[in-house]
Amino acid sequence: MVAAHTSHSASSGEWIACLDKRPLERSSEDVDIIFTRLKEVKAFEKFHPNLLQQICLCGYYENLEKGITLFRQGDIGSNWYAVLTGSLDVKVSDTSNHQDAVTICTLGIGTAFGESILDNTPRHATIVTREYSELLRIEQKDFKALWEVSSDLFAVYAEQGFNVLSVYDEIQVPSEKILRAGKILRNTILSRAPHMIRDRKYHLKTYRQCCVGTELVDWMMQQSTCVHSRSQAVGMWQVLLEEGVLNHVDQEHHFQDKYLFYRFLDDEREDAPLPSEEEKKECDEELQDTMLLLSQIGPDAHMRMILRKPPGQRSIDDLEIIYEELLHIKALSHLSTTVIFNQGEEGTSWYIILKGSVNVVIYGKGVVCTLHEGDDFGKLALVNDAPRAASIVLREDNCHFLRVDKEDFNRILRDVEANTVRLKEHDQDVLVLEKIPAGNRVSNQGSSQPQHKYIVMSGTPEKILEHFLETMRLEATLNEATDSVLNDFIMMHCVFMPNSQLCPALMAQYPFPSQGTEQEKMDYSLNNKRRVIRLVLQWAALYGDLLQEDEAAMAFLEEFYVSVSDDTRMIAALKEQLPELEKIVKQVTEEPKAPQKKHKVLLQLFNTSDDRAQKRQPIRGSDEVLFKVYCIDQTYTTIRVPVSSSVKEVISAVADKLGSGEGLIIVKMSSGGEKVVLKPHDVSVFTTLSVNGRLFACPRDQFDSLAPLPEQEGPSAGTVGTFELMSSKDLAHQMTIYDWELFNCVHELELIYHTFGRHNFKKTTANLDLFLRRFNEIQFWVVTEICLCSQLSKRVQLLKKYIKIAAHCKEYKNLNSFFAIIMGLSNVAVSRLTLTWEVSPSYSPDPSRNHRAYRLTVAKLDPPIIPFMPLLIKGKLVCYQNY
Numbered sequence: 001m002v003a004a005h006t007s008h009s010a011s012s013g014e015w016i017a018c019l020d021k022r023p024l025e026r027s028s029e030d031v032d033i034i035f036t037r038l039k040e041v042k043a044f045e046k047f048h049p050n051l052l053q054q055i056c057l058c059g060y061y062e063n064l065e066k067g068i069t070l071f072r073q074g075d076i077g078s079n080w081y082a083v084l085t086g087s088l089d090v091k092v093s094d095t096s097n098h099q100d101a102v103t104i105c106t107l108g109i110g111t112a113f114g115e116s117i118l119d120n121t122p123r124h125a126t127i128v129t130r131e132y133s134e135l136l137r138i139e140q141k142d143f144k145a146l147w148e149v150s151s152d153l154f155a156v157y158a159e160q161g162f163n164v165l166s167v168y169d170e171i172q173v174p175s176e177k178i179l180r181a182g183k184i185l186r187n188t189i190l191s192r193a194p195h196m197i198r199d200r201k202y203h204l205k206t207y208r209q210c211c212v213g214t215e216l217v218d219w220m221m222q223q224s225t226c227v228h229s230r231s232q233a234v235g236m237w238q239v240l241l242e243e244g245v246l247n248h249v250d251q252e253h254h255f256q257d258k259y260l261f262y263r264f265l266d267d268e269r270e271d272a273p274l275p276s277e278e279e280k281k282e283c284d285e286e287l288q289d290t291m292l293l294l295s296q297i298g299p300d301a302h303m304r305m306i307l308r309k310p311p312g313q314r315s316i317d318d319l320e321i322i323y324e325e326l327l328h329i330k331a332l333s334h335l336s337t338t339v340i341f342n343q344g345e346e347g348t349s350w351y352i353i354l355k356g357s358v359n360v361v362i363y364g365k366g367v368v369c370t371l372h373e374g375d376d377f378g379k380l381a382l383v384n385d386a387p388r389a390a391s392i393v394l395r396e397d398n399c400h401f402l403r404v405d406k407e408d409f410n411r412i413l414r415d416v417e418a419n420t421v422r423l424k425e426h427d428q429d430v431l432v433l434e435k436i437p438a439g440n441r442v443s444n445q446g447s448s449q450p451q452h453k454y455i456v457m458s459g460t461p462e463k464i465l466e467h468f469l470e471t472m473r474l475e476a477t478l479n480e481a482t483d484s485v486l487n488d489f490i491m492m493h494c495v496f497m498p499n500s501q502l503c504p505a506l507m508a509q510y511p512f513p514s515q516g517t518e519q520e521k522m523d524y525s526l527n528n529k530r531r532v533i534r535l536v537l538q539w540a541a542l543y544g545d546l547l548q549e550d551e552a553a554m555a556f557l558e559e560f561y562v563s564v565s566d567d568t569r570m571i572a573a574l575k576e577q578l579p580e581l582e583k584i585v586k587q588v589t590e591e592p593k594a595p596q597k598k599h600k601v602l603l604q605l606f607n608t609s610d611d612r613a614q615k616r617q618p619i620r621g622s623d624e625v626l627f628k629v630y631c632i633d634q635t636y637t638t639i640r641v642p643v644s645s646s647v648k649e650v651i652s653a654v655a656d657k658l659g660s661g662e663g664l665i666i667v668k669m670s671s672g673g674e675k676v677v678l679k680p681h682d683v684s685v686f687t688t689l690s691v692n693g694r695l696f697a698c699p700r701d702q703f704d705s706l707a708p709l710p711e712q713e714g715p716s717a718g719t720v721g722t723f724e725l726m727s728s729k730d731l732a733h734q735m736t737i738y739d740w741e742l743f744n745c746v747h748e749l750e751l752i753y754h755t756f757g758r759h760n761f762k763k764t765t766a767n768l769d770l771f772l773r774r775f776n777e778i779q780f781w782v783v784t785e786i787c788l789c790s791q792l793s794k795r796v797q798l799l800k801k802y803i804k805i806a807a808h809c810k811e812y813k814n815l816n817s818f819f820a821i822i823m824g825l826s827n828v829a830v831s832r833l834t835l836t837w838e839v840s841p842s843y844s845p846d847p848s849r850n851h852r853a854y855r856l857t858v859a860k861l862d863p864p865i866i867p868f869m870p871l872l873i874k875g876k877l878v879c880y881q882n883y
Contacts, residue, residue: 058142086133182245235302259673347381356399431459461497503556687769718788732808782824
């Protein structure tokens with residue numbers, strides 16, 4: 001509170017002085033002075049004299065500077081306010097943390113707020129002055145008395161434009177139409193799908209007569225053709241939630257398409273009536289009209305729900321909905337966004353995004369996609385000499401682009417085509433090569449090498465292999481570029497040329513011994529053989545033990561070794577490569593024949609050994625796993641299947657144990673109750689479970705009845721007592737050792753299987769899955785320990801310790817654990833602990849989501865490092881898709 005501005009006139013000071021008196025001390029002359037002044041204020045110019053007279057008797061004057069918080073969200077109110085001059089912002093936070101609050105509207109002159117004092121409900125918003133403001137304040141007891149005798153007068157002036165109810169302090173009284181809509185939907189559900197409304201148990205607590213959000217969305221989409229999408233259905237249910245006809249069991253304000261519990265207003269009572277046959281018939285007749293009504297007002301409710309979210313919680317779909325809505329708001333039509341070019345304009349340049357992002361907007365469709373760093377746009381209009389097919393609008397400030405004008409772009413195209421060689425067979429391109437500079441090179445003999453080389457742009461798998469073998473250099477010391485090309489081909493061939501296709505092709509490229517004595521023919525044959533042998537050696541070295549799971553590859557190696565052995569009798573020059581080939585063939589083909597080495601049996605948590613002195617071994621698809629699969633009654637059966645088993649094979653194993661498998665499905669359930677039905681072709685499903693996830697088997701019609709196990713809730717007590725005795729540096733060191741073992745077991749090919757979908761290769765990514773789960777374990781460990789620590793002083797020490805551990809992990813180049821701890825500290829459950837952060841050292845968590853910043857950080861570290869795998873996978877995805 002601040003003193004009144006000295007610029008007020010004497011008359012202003014006089015009526016303010018009257019308002020500053022206690023009501024019992026105000027004379028009739030004081031009331032007349034206040035009455036005369038309030039009649040001149042816009043907020044009260046239409047008030048009935050009797051109502052205004054009563055306000056003059058009990059009102060107080062308040063004046064506030066800019067930026068003053070009048071009250072906070074969650075406070076119990078004690079006053080009602082009307083705005084005389086100035087304006088105030090209404091801010092809302094879903095987390096009840098004032099730092100997360102977002103402004104949803106502004107209250108100007110003539111508005112009033114604070115009716116929650118009538119029933120002592122908490123304030124639904126935080127009110128902050130936007131500028132210097134003058135308010136009229138009425139205390140709770142006086143306002144209640146005033147409301148009781150003059151509520152009809154308040155209502156009249158509300159209709160005339162005086163906003164006595166603010167956006168969030170509104171007393172919710174559902175309209176008759178919405179009340180009827182809720183009753184029709186409830187009765188129809190009880191008539192057609194009564195199992196949807198029932199008592200539900202979650203985390204050892206029973207919630208009476210509830211529905212699940214996802215089930216309500218599914219049901220609504222089945223009832224009417226006017227419901228086209230899940231987001232539309234969410235908006236329709238949000239209407240009922242806003243009106244209080246449907247309520248979240250924990251009083252959340254947003255309807256969500258998730259495993260959350262909602263209850264109809266009628267079911268709040270203990271003796272909620274069931275619909276009669278006559279009511280069921282009436283509801284069936286009115287259902288479609290009800291759906292049409294909700295579909296018309298649902299979009300506005302959905303928009304309000306999105307705007308009430310803090311900016312950081314809005315999804316890409318939310319932002320697109322807001323953007324589409326803003327485009328049609330007349331008040332914003334005069335505003336301009338930064339547009340690179342508009343749809344229909346002539347194409348003059350091609351752009352590459354160096355920093356930032358842009359939206360691609362098409363008339364009638366809105367935002368169709370978003371382009372980020374490294375993407376390009378604008379070349380279609382240049383290539384086709386046509387108008388721009390879309391508008392490009394900046395999505396953020398400070399965007400940087402590389403621009404190539406049309407003339408230069410066309411020259412580049414001409415140069416590219418001039419440097420392109422196309423090999424055709426039957427009028428089809430089978431190989432496309434591009435000439436690029438190779439740099440000046442000098443061979444060991446001192447002769448100058450060509451300054452250009454050709455790289456493969458596209459082609460059939462067989463022609464790519466043929467070209468690669470023809471151009472392979474056989475010098476003892478190969479340049480780095482050649483090694484890189486060879487490794488790229490060996491690494492990536494599984495995407496476009498699997499082993500079943502590569503092995504016969506390699507045998508076809510390995511020529512039979514040439515007959516005759518012509519030296520050229522002998523040299524050609526020898527060089528071809530040496531190239532194929534070299535490729536096979538590197539291929540087998542990269543795949544290693546993985547070849548043991550591929551019968552076709554093992555058969556090829558044995559056949560190839562026999563062919564090379566036979567050739568060495570006639571071609572002595574091949575003998576130098578035979579010992580290395582023999583070693584690899586024996587290693588791959590003979591080891592699996594030992595029964596004790598054929599496969600191992602893993603426990604549910606995939607620990608390969610309890611003996612930490614023994615080096616961790618990679619998990620292979622042929623290894624077997626003992627795993628618990630739970631039933632709907634929360635009993636379980638233990639199955640033993642290979643790690644790479646498909647869901648179909650898991651169902652078969654469960655059916656053998658249960659005695660029947662008819663109609664069984666496998667469901668992956670998280671600790672939060674989210675359920676995913678796995679597809680029959682999904683493989684290696686055991687390793688993809690979340691930290692507290694479980695697999696369930698049940699008939700499809702019992703899917704809705706599945707509930708998480710009590711054990712999935714996680715710990716209820718922290719280990720701060722033991723944890724604080726440990727050295728931060730020792731903990732970071734041991735974490736790094738463990739992470740390195742997990743990372744060292746991940747084969748490069750698992751990144752490819754993960755990127756392109758392991759079901760496409762029918763291969764497991766168990767080692768990569770374990771490494772990714774390790775990241776989540778550390779992140780949740782940080783959140784759990786901090787949130788379970790009830791003492792503020794202990795929690796502050798715990799926070800400091802995690803920061804130290806993260807710093808030591810970075811010293812050890814363990815970026816995986818470093819980022820896991822940082823993201824744990826950035827979790828909303830931890831970041832909203834205001835008191836803890838206030839007494840902790842200044843610290844700003846930075847997960848480094850920018851890929852470029854991450855790459856620069858990694859470039860500064862000398863290998864070996866343990867990378868932040870989520871970003872590494874994203875980088876691989878981009879590289880592999882461009883291959």
